[in-house]
Amino acid sequence: MYHISDLRKYLRCPRLFQLSFNEKSTSFNPYVRLDQQVTELAIEKLKIDDYFLGVVNDEPDKALDAMNNYDWIVKGRFEYKNLRIKVPFLHKNEDGWNLYFLFIGNFPHEDDVLFYTSTVWVLINNDINIKDINIIHLNNEYVREDELDVNKLFVISNHFYNAKNNKASNVKELIFRKMRDYSSILSKMNNLEENELVEPKRVKACTRFGKCKYYDDCFNEEKIEDNSILTLVSSQYKHHMYKDGIRYLKDVDLDRLEGSRKQYAQIRADENGGLFYDKFGLSLWLSKIKFPISFLDFEWETFSIPPYKGMKTYDVLPFQYSLHILDENNNITHKEFIGFNDTRLDLINNLINDIPLEGSIMAYNGNAAEKLRIKELAKSFPEYKKQLMNIHSRIIDLQFPFDLGLIYDTRMKGQYSLKRIMSVVDEVGYDGLEIDEGMKAVYNWRFVDRAVNNEEKEEIIKNLKLYCAMDTYSMIVIYRWLKKLVVK
Template identity: 50%
Template sequence: MYHISDCRKYIRCPHLFVYKEEAESSTYIPFVRLDESMTELVKKRLGITDCFEGKRGDEASLALQALSNSEWLVNARFEHDRLRVKMPFMHKNEEGWDLYFLFTGLFPRGDNLLYYTSTVWVLEHNGILIKDIRIVHLNGDYVRGEHLDPMELLQISDQFYTSRNHPSGNVRDRIYKALYDMTGLLDEMDACSKETLPPAVRTSRCTTRSRCSAYESCFPEETAEEDSSVLFLTGSSERYAMKKEGILRMKDVPSERIEGLRIQYAEILADCNGGLFADRLALKNWLSSIHYPVTFLDFEWDTFAVPPYEGMKPYDVLPFEYSVHILDEDGTLTHKIFLSENDCRREMAEALLRDIPETGSLIAYNAEGAEKIRLGELAAQFSEYRDRLLDMADRMEDLQLPFESGMVYDLRMRGQWSLKTIMAMMDAPGYSDLDIREGMQAVLEWRTMENDTDAEEKEKIRNDLEAYCGMDTYAMTVVLDWLRKLV
């Protein structure tokens, strides 16, 4: 029996479908945290007090029986052909059934309807007469008070939305227009196996948005590529074609076959120069904007679909830790760390004001995408600290800039410039000795620490989190020192 997730993988790529079947046991860490039971919140929103409630592993006959006995069906499992679906909420009226799908985002999109069409396809083949179709989703304007209010938190919509959040069409009309017989797809999935698949072919779907999770399994030979390989030419649309034609190194790429990005010139020149390129003039200019005391800042945070604390909105983030290294002109390095459980926003804002000097430069890695945003959020929440927090954001320099803009490139970066890559490249004491080595692992450990009652275990996690976040700011001091030595 297949689930919709299997169809989705197969449609994206048959190799992903086969690979995922093999890697079923791999651990998935949800990026967004959902502590509340959405089912219970929606039941309150829809006024459901009495219902049939399905569960994982139910025989499909149970839901069919419930159709005649219950006015509301919640999470009922239905099957048709080789497909099994879960219908979140169904309500019986005099003419048939109203369906309520659940979408835990803010605006249900009408661009990928597979989830809706497959469910409706199965329900119709079970003889269910479908009337209205609506979607229950989170309300992005909702601000939590002391308690969660499901009536305000959740919206019921009969519209899909565009990527700009404008209504894009009636839910029922769009689903029925896109409905198709899924038998052919299920036949294809049945016939698809490791033995019948042709070799994987690299296309834009392998790397668009983010690299496909099966990438290394499909193209294991890439991990053995030389540092100078043309495959590491950032943003090149022709790198695979060039490799096929025998252009193996970046220094051999004809100028008319590059897009002309500054980082591409840096990569090619690094290969020509024997491994390193540095635009010393540009770098010197950038470094001249860094003033003592230099403060390096890094935050860790969790993201919540449903706001857990007063004043928060759906999908707000909660920073739970920061590390600060302060470098004085005489070379003295001071380290401060803040780590807390539960709602620590006010204490964190106050600690930042105490720990970060009011003068000098503030440095973060990927500042625009993270630390500046976190400071802006705290400034918006605590008006009494607003000006000082915004001043910190204004003083912030992004240490990633020299790398992403092609001021510096070392072939050992292999097309990447995360702090971890650069530390590994410099053979500096780094992340490999730590128990926490990834941002998402830190988030997962913090979630565990929040719920753990074992004092010893809490202490171990606390130490690991402090070591990880502290390493991020320490690594920045090493990288800045390296850049200074280059000029």
Template identity: 40%
Template sequence: MLHLSDIRKWERCERCFWLSTRKPKAFTPFVNVNENIYELVKQYFDLTDAFEGEANDDADKALNALETKNALLNARFSYCDLRIKVPLLLKKKDGFAMIMIYRLSFPKEKEAQAIADMLYVLQKCGVPIVKVSALHLNGSYTRMGSLNVKELFVESDCLYNSKNKAHKTIAELVKDCYRDLDPILDELHGIVQKDEIPPKRKAACTRGGKCLFYEDCFQEKVDDDSLLHLMQSAHKLSMLSEGKETMQEVDIERLEGTRQQYAQVMAARLHGCYVDKPQLRLWLRTHIQYPISYLDFEWETFVFPPYDKMKPFDVLAFQYSLHIEQQDGTLTHTGFIGEKDCREEFILSLLANIPKNGTILVFNMEGAEKLRLIQLANQFPQYEESLRQIWERMVDLSLPFASGTIYDLRQRGGYSLKTLVSIFSDYHYADLDISIGMDAVEKWRRYSMSEDAGERAEIYHQLEEYCAMDTYAEYIVYHALRNIVT
């Protein structure tokens, strides 16, 4: 049995689809889907007697329901071994309205292809569709009290472009995407029968996030100075196909000319590390004042706002770690781990513990810790001025790496805190019980729900150790930068 997701995989890469039929991999969501969207949809449309499809339903089940029900949720239909799941069908005078349901505020125009393919299957099944619309989250909705589903959702005849603007209706977009699926299905069936499809490196392997099967395709050892690590390059795969393998062999004429690329090429020529010492020295002298606060947050993202003053996809910061370094070298640590709606408790703890002056060093702060504080200030305006004084003193420790002021070949095209701390010290996150942020979120969910005191104590210690490692890693990286220019 094939699904529309199989067509998407095939469009990305033939081998990706082929591998998915042999070793399927589960996708781990990065957000907490904290409500059943279909229960909310039933409230939105006042559906009391809808057909509700289930996994592994017989194909005739939904077709039969068309005769007796005015609404069908998650109805399964199939044509030529292609199975689709239609989110919502509402009976109209001359046929059915198909309503696509999205856990997004701005479903993108690229969704039109999946809609067109669904319509193709429904047409083959003899299901007349007279209208298509999208039901999506209202990004400006703020929860106050219980969820108001009439305000939580927006029904639209449009999808949205990359700037979240609606320029074309779904009907117009679908018309441009409509295609005959029969030859595609024939090709997919043929691919499934193949014994092997050799891997081929191409832009699709990493575009929009690394393919789930990337490691299955490319297991060879890649050297630190490999051309594969060249950042922001549209031509590295072409150069690789021509036999160029290292940064030293890069075709200068085909570089985009970014500071990061310059730093990478220079690091390769220097056989290790490139540093613009005057620029790094200036950055350190200009931005760093004692006491230095090393700060890091952990947070959970909820699709549906769980508490008052929160919007769809708002974030709840449940933990912080704070290392404080005095000018005499004294280093102290404190932190916070909360439960459920701990936002105000988080704020009060942070305000009580963070120094009132000096630099606050944060790694990749703009889309993370600084944004978290701005959101908290909007939700709790009584603390806005105090929180503002914190984010206005923040300095982004990642900037010397992001700007190409320094590059070590061992960074291998990145500059995550986990990578840098292993370059500049003997510490490794792999030695911890929690080694990545999503694991910390999963542990926090267990911690919040557990009634076992022993388990809670163990998880608390693991969370504390992980977040403290982040701020200690910031301390290590900062002092490594300082040592480089002294």
């Protein structure tokens, strides 16, 4: 039996389908937090009181039988040609059924219709007459008050949205226009299951929706050398060059080079034996940094449904920060904050109290992260706007010299994360930390936040603090490294 996710994987890459189908499913930790049962909220929105509720492992006939006795079918399971689907809502009308999809996002886009078309394909092949199709999705304009207002939280829409989030095609029209007969694909999937594993082939699908989880296994990427041509960033032709026998950055084919500053720094680093830095550019950038320097890092959670007053759908909630302060005499002090539930006011007050009134504030990727978070907090709590925007105005992004190609070390292997750069400058770095990357921090915080009285709480808080503090400590190490290079 297959699910739509299997079909999606097969269409992306048959080998991906084979590998994931044979893998034991592990529990999935979503990037975005969803505490409320969205189906229950949507039931409230649709004002349904009497309904059949499908559950996991239902026989496919169960929902079909229930259609004789109920006007509403919720989460009904149906099957056709071995493809099993779960249908959010079906509502009986005079001469057929209205179908409601449930999309837990703000804008269901028309370029991702496989889920919708394959669902309708199974339904009509079960002789269900679909009269109308709507999508229930989240309302991006809704701002929560004290209580969640389900009527305002959702929008019921009969159209998809385009890339600019403007109204686009009619849902029913597009689904019927794009729907195909999936029988032959399903039978190919069936045959493939019994066959040998398909050989890996580097195609756009390997990286198009983010790097495929099997990429390193398929192409031995972890084993590539530091100065391999395959580490060249934003390069359309690196794989072609590799295929043509070009192995190293310094041997790059200039006719097939986009020529960005980052690429230039990479090539120069290889030519120099591993390290390149633009002494003048780096000195100029460093000269703008004023003592005391505050190294700041936030951790935050993203909620699909706003949990607290003043929040919108997909708003983020900063729950922790670490702050290392470096003064002119090389003294370091450390301050930190971690909170649970609605942390916003406590975090603001602590931050305003902890951060020096003067000097630069350094954050890695701070333009896209810490600056944004502070702006959001200032918007939600205008009474703190002045102090928060003062902090905002002093933030300098430590990623800037790396992004601008002012420095590159081939040991970075084309990766620009704080952790990767730290591993170049300090061998120990994040090694041995229980929590050693951002999403792990979020999952651990989520675990404690949901059950504040659990026994592991203190241990998790200790590990969260160690991780966040390592981020700001790493920034000091990297800052000192850059300083040392320019005085050489």
